[in-house]
Amino acid sequence: MKRSEINAYMLEAKELLDSISFKLPPFGHWTPEDWEAKGDEADEIRDNALGWDITDYGEGRYNETGLLLFTIRNGNYHKGEIYPKGYAEKVMIVKENQICPMHYHWKKREDIINRGGGNLVIELYRTDKEDKLSQNEFTVSIDGVRTNCKAGERITLAPGESICLEPFIYHMFYGEQGRGTVVVGEVSDVNDDENDNRFLEPLKRFPQVAEDEAPLHYLCTEYPRPAVR
8 A cells, every 4th residue: 555545544534533523542643753752651552553554455455445443442462461451442444335354353352333424234154164154143242132143144233333243253344335434433352463363365464555655643563662772
């Protein structure tokens, strides 16, 4: 992805979030210049990948296959003695027909919440013993109501609605055509993108960035470490 594209998507997201009075934490506005002044007091942000996360999954077609996320809070399975939080929270921007590809998590249980805008469509399968799509029926919780699902069931979440996805439930989602961009919330167990994503088809979780202009804000994989003194 070009840096200019990433910058534009950040500005677009900030405008949309402002329009529904959803306020990002202060580090969501830190510039590269701000980061140069940050020492190890900001290590929780660095170590737990808080902040901006924009990906095209290595496909080069962000508006078709892509996702914008902002991680607000997170724990860390590998540094639990330092960061004991057992939970995470994100906000995501999902455009009409923009697909977050089919995947599941080994550890993470998550609530996916439509916070506003259009409708969010989620397609669901249980995984089988070969990590493929099972054709068996299964059960999910939709706003506290136990719901039976067939393989490939499509659940449409209107604003305010949510679904709880257990580990080993394959899911993909996108904004319903004609209903507008969706602001999506996620409340979950600790998020570990390096080790807890199983995509149905091999994909790159983070993008390669072509530097055609200066970054507006760093992505969560780009934070500089403080100089050793």
